[in-house]
Amino acid sequence: MINSISLGHFYLTHLVHPTVIHTREFLAIFDVDGTMVNLSGAIDFDALLVDAFKELGTDVPPVAERDALWRAGKNHADLLRSWGVASPRAFWDAFDRLDFEARSGAIKAGRIGLFPDCIPALSALHDSGRVVLAVHTNTPYKLARYQLEHFNIARYFEALLALDVDGYDQSRAKPEPWGIHHLQAKIGSAYGADFTGRTAFIGDSRIDMDAARNARIPGILVSRDTSIGDAKGGFDVVSSLVQATPRFLGSVIRRFGTGL
Ligand SMILES: [Mg+2]
Structure with a gap:
């Protein structure tokens, strides 16, 4: 597991350089898809949803309603049941x-890769010794771990929170x-430090920025489309x-x- 690998590294580092560990100033939480990993349109997620409805023998709801499912959060099960899905768990499986x-x-076919700015950014943050890096993704753990390991970026992160x-x-x-608070508590206890007020979320979607706002931490939107310009939604934007x-x-x- 990535968690144990990175925590193993943490304990080793702690023994060798105890002072370095306690100088971590910030916790930077990263989204994966669209932030570090470039899906480049290789996957049609809506088509996968349609296939999942078909597998369960449920009528497929219209596309506008399906779209709401991605933003449903804790209401996902009610939404799925309203469409006739008896077991939301079986649907997500x-x-x-x-x-x-x-x-x-x-990924194996090379149609999904890392954005070219990913490794330079992660290694600079990691090597600064000032920032703890963690991952928070709505992707299942098995898939998230596969991506981080395949692209050789698991080593930068001290925790991976995935479904x-x-x-x-x-x-x-x-x-x-919930996930942001969970990571703050988990990393905080590993470091014997309180990361409240010292955490930022870096992601590519409105959902990421909403999660940051809901957790009362600053969001940094990665928008490689420079036409978006300056932040207007209560978060910072980087290109x-x-x-x-x-x-x-x-x-x-x-x-x-x-x-401010
Ligand atoms: Mg994303």
Whole structure:
């Protein structure tokens, strides 16, 4: 498991350089898909949803309603039941299996890769010694771990929070704040430090920014489409991950803390 590997590394580092560990100033929580991993349109998630409905023998709801499912958070089960899905758990199991098959196939075929700014950004943050990095994704754990390991970026992160582990499930999925609070507590106890007021979320979607707002931490939207321009939605915007330096994180967190 990534968690045990990275925590093993943490304990080793702790023994060798105890002072370094306690100087971590910030916790940076990263989304995966669209933030670090470039899906580049390789996967049609709506088509996977349709296939999952068909597997369960349920009538497929219209596309506008299906779209609402991605943002349903804790209401996902009620929404699915309103469409005649008897077991939301069985539905997500079917969806997750279809998703894993489609994505692992596309990754192996080279149709999904990392954004070129990903490794430079992660290594700069990690090597600064000032930032703890964690992952928070609404992807199932098996698929998230596969991606992090396949792209050789698991080593940068001290924790991976993904669906179906650590009590994280669809009802606690982003935009719910549960996962951010969970990671703050988990990393905080590993470091013997309180990361409240010292955490930022880095993601590519409105759902990520909503999760950050709900958890009362600053959000940093990665928008490689520069036409979006300056932040207008209560979060900061960067056009490349490499802009998310320790110094930038510090200034975002300080501004958020003072309400400016
Ligand atoms: Mg994303």
